[in-house]
C-alpha cells in the first residue's frame with residue numbers, strides 16, 4: 474500500500490514534469506505565441522535600424538577630396554539639413570582615420586575614374602559586413618582601373634546607369650505640382666504634349682524672333698569614341714553650326730554669363746552630343762540646355778524617353794542621315810508654333826539635383842543589405858557591356 478502510493482507519487486511527479494515541459498514548449502511555439510516572440514526579439518535588440526552607418530570616401534573625385542560635398546566630414550545633421558536626405562542616419566568622411574580602424578566603416582566608396590591612390594591602394598583587411606562601392610559618373614571609357622583584376626571586390630554600384638544599385642544621375646526631373654521624381658526612370662510616366670499650335674509661350678515667341686543663328690556647340694574634347702566631331706562636321710555642310718571651344722573656331726570663356734544668354738537670344742538649337750554611345754549615358758550638357766530657352770539636339774546611347782519629356786528635344790539617332798536631321802531642324806526653326814511646342818513641358822516639370830549619398834545611406838539601412846550578401850563577380854562584364862561603337866545615323 475505504502476509502496477504503491479510512493480510509486481504513484483513518482484508517476485504523478487513525472488507526469489507533472491511532462492506537462493510542464495509541454496507547456497513551456499507550447500508557450501514558445503509560434504503557433505500559440507507569435508506576438509510574444511516578436512516582442513521579446515524587439516526588446517532584446519533595440520533600435521538596430523536607426524544606428525548610424527559610416528561611409529568612407531577612399532579616393533578623390535577628379536582631385537576634389539570632398540566630391541562636391543560641403544565638408545570633409547558629414548554627420549546625420551548634414552545629411553538631413555544640407556543634402557536633404559530622407560534617410561539621414563549616416564556619417565561620411567574622406568579622412569581614412571576618421572574611425573580608429575578601416576574595418577569599422579560600413580561602406581567604402583572607390584572612384585573608378587581615378588586609379589587606387591599610390592599611398593593607400595586599397596584596404597588590406599576587410600570585414601565581411603562591409604560594403605565596397607564602385608562609383609563612377611563617367612562612361613566605361615574613362616575607367617582608370619583594370620577591372621579584370623577586381624573581380625569579387627565590389628558589393629554595390631553607383632553610376633549614371635539606371636540598373637546601378639544606386640543611380641547617380643546628372644539631374645532629375647520632378648513633377649512641378651507634386652515634387653515627385655519622374656525621371657530618370659526605366660519606365661517613366663510622362664504627360665502627353667498638347668497639340669502643336671494650341672500651346673503659347675510668350676517668352677519663347679519673343680525670343681524666337683531674335684534667334685538668328687541655327688545651332689551652337691560647346692566642346693573641349695575633340696576626338697571621341699562616338700565620333701560626334703564627325704557628325705558635327707557633316708552637319709555643318711547643311712546648317713549653320715557655331716562650334717565654341719578648343720575643337721572649334723569660336724571662343725566664349727566658361728562661366729561668362731553672356732555665353733548662356735546667347736543660347737536664349739541667338740540660337741535655335743544646342744547640340745548635346747555625348748562622347749560615347751553608352752546605355753543611359755546623358756550628361757550635364759543636356760540639362761544645361763534644358764535650363765535655357767533652346768531646343769537640345771541629342772546624340773548618345775541612351776533611350777532618351779527615360780530622361781526627358783516627349784517632344785522636348787530632337788534625337789539625332791532617330792534620323793537616317795545628317796541630311797534628314799538638318800532638314801528637320803530647319804523645319805522646326807522656320808515655324809514659331811512648331812518651335813514653341815518643344816517647351817510645353819516647362820509648366821509641368823522642373824529640374825532638380827539629388828546627392829547619390831542619400832541613396833547610399835538609405836541602402837545601408839535597408840534590410841536588403843544588412844541580411845543579404847551581394848557582390849559583383851565579373852564587374853567588367855556588367856560595366857563594359859553597355860556601349861556601342863556604331864551610331865544609327867549615317868554621316
Ligand SMILES: *[C@@H]1O[C@H](CO)[C@@H](O)[C@H](O)[C@H]1NC(C)=O
Nearest residue numbers: 658659660661776777778779
Ligand atoms: C525606350 O524606353 C521606353 C520606356 O521604357 C520604352 O517604352 C521603349 O520601348 C524604349 N525604346 C527603345 C528603342 O528601346
Ligand SMILES: *[C@@H]1O[C@H](CO)[C@@H](O)[C@H](O)[C@H]1NC(C)=O
Nearest residue numbers: 669670671672673674675678
Ligand atoms: C498666342 O499668342 C499670340 C500673341 O501673344 C496670339 O497672336 C496667338 O493667337 C496665341 N495663340 C493661341 C493658340 O492662343
Ligand SMILES: *[C@@H]1O[C@H](CO)[C@@H](O)[C@H](O)[C@H]1NC(C)=O
Nearest residue numbers: 601602625626628846847848
Ligand atoms: C561584399 O563582398 C564580399 C566579397 O567580395 C563579401 O565577402 C562580403 O560579405 C560582401 N559584403 C556584403 C555586405 O554584402
